Amino acid sequence: MTKFLRLWTGTTASGLATWALPFVLGLAVLERTLTPSALGLVLAARTVGFLIAVPIAGVLADRYSRRQVVLWSGLMATAATPFIAYGLGRSVPLMCAAALVLGAGQGACRPAFQALTAEVVEPSKRQGANAAMTLAVRVTTLVGPGLTALLALFLDAWALVLGTAALWAVAALVPPAGTFAPGRTNTAFFAEFAEGVREARRHPWFLAGLAALAAVCATGYSATSVGLPLISRDRYGTEAVLAAATTAYVVGALVGALIIARWRPRSEGWVAFGGLAAYAVAPLALLLPVHPAVVVGAYVVAGVGVEFFNVPWFTATQREVEPTLLARVSSLDFMVSYGLAPLGLALIAPAMEAFGWPWVLGFCAAVCLLAPAAALLVPSTRRLAR
Template sequence: MSFLRLWSGNTACGIATWALPFVLGFAVSQDILSAIDLGLFLALRSLGFLAAVPIGGVMADRIGSRRIILASSLIAACGALLICIGLAWDGQAASLLIGAGVLLSGIGQGASRPVYQSIVPRVVPVADLQTANAALSLSVRGTILVGPAAATLIATAFGVTAAFLAIGVLWTISALLPPWPAEPRKQAGPSTPHAAYMRLFAEDFIEGYREARRHPWFFAALAALCAVVATGYSVTNVLVPVISADLFDDATLLACSVTAYMSGALVGAVVVSSWNPAKRGWWALAGLGSYALVPLSLLAAETFWIPMAAYALAGFGMELFNVIWFTAIQDGIAREKLARVSSLDFIVSYGLAPLGLSAIAPLSAFIGITPILVATAVICMLAAILASVAPTAAEFRLKRT
């Protein structure tokens, strides 16, 4: 029952997270917001997200993950409420309120992401971590589809304000529903000055970095993940729409590739939920490297089944990596430093993604799409291979002495 409550809270958090940008986009389509507004608000959301990730990780290890889930989810709910209030106003005040609401939503999302990962070992026995992570991953994949679709349906039927209110309700569920496991607290004294709090925060974050550095597999796999996210994911988001329009005169390739990827990911989550390979690190990195199939398949995108098969295999492989990766972090990292190490994961992987997105389009215009696809495939493959030769990478755990 405790894990079911955690799973449900995580699902509500995921739906709310993925729904927000789609509702903002829907507001643009209804001439409620401008395209310039959308770009600014999404930038504010990303800024709040990245700023809150390390804060959430440090505070979770200091006062408990469940308290941070409560606080971050309520902050995001307040953000959704501010957006609703802003939509009812006119002029500059409306933009300020909506911008503040989007920023708060990003802060809530960023603080909650690593904390939902760090609380799992408090609720689930070590032997069941991989199965639990597979179930949580299934939730994530489902919310990527359900969140935007449900939000768009509500916005169409009842209006944009109703969609943002629904997002606020979901964040309230995320705040209140998860269980309250026993967690240690490590707080500064009541008379600690502000400067000392900042010093303690920096020391705590550095301590988390040092804990991560004790595990060579962590930074090796994280570097490989960043390479795939910054290049492979950027190809999917930027070049696939262009290729789809050129070859099929519509978004057929884009829509079907998302479906194939999600289908492969769902199958991967089911398989890895009951499969614990001996060399789990190598299997995970092989799954990560399988994303190289995607840009290679786009070289023959006119043969439709080739990219569809590649996306399905890449989805399967990425899910294999994700579940093993999260399980290894939860199982191998010291419990009292787990949220901080998880926050490092999200800071680096999410922080580098926009760099790839911003570079792919001008690079492809300068040197052409084909060289970009080949280079991306090589980078994804080499990143996984290089990570696999790092010490302790084969098992994703420190060697027993």
């Protein structure tokens, strides 16, 4: 239990630091210390660093100790963060370079944390452990904006950015050592990563689920991220709908995580992909001329559904994948799902201008429904087992 508490603390600290930086830099924009275009460049650099580091870290975490990968990736992010703070109002190129290193640290710790969870937590308790991890992320997302705004009354953006460095230090130093001790290898990096891809291909449910997840991320998440602010302003004439729906999504995710922490459905894959498909109600609610309360309710349902997918998905990956290849398969998961999300965000706005937001929202809702349904055609997805 003590080991899991340390792991939970480290994972929560990394998640809070990841979430807090864009919010804090947004405050710097309000203070006119940073321009909106500079903010976009810094966050883009962080994303590039993340995507570069994820596959590399997957190989390293299977080649060496997962705990060591967590340590060095966290220390990398800790060291890079003060340079972002120093660059505020001074040098955007310095901020972008530091954000690239920070993103690499963030990306490197993801597959290592995923694999370390399988080492620290016994199989029968992993679903509850994964639910506890996601609960921590959702709580910080819900409480974080208000807490950060409160701290901003006493601290400037420079000090708040340095605060995220302290969080990364916790993520690096607090997690426990695992039990997995892989042997050293002289195999080339690409050969080792290809071995992880081959392991993923051995699990048809994983490939089908990853394709469905990538489709929902690239369409549904992107469409609602762009469409919700526009429709809140243009249809309802108030930002309150935007704030209420965003909060409702987090509340729904909290409820979903609490339920799935104890629920053990026999056909967990059907529940997981049904939850993923439930995200379709969000773009549908934005598409139809409904009361604002319906939009808020749709986001609650979407939040519940996302956790009904996330927790069984992580648990099944930890259970089914060969332990010596778990970090590489997890890195493939993060790389595909996170990698396509920025592409979707980049394309959604031009698509809305070209075809109109009703057509785009309708298309995205259809993809959110059909992609998980198509995944269920693969027999092994019913129980998320080969």
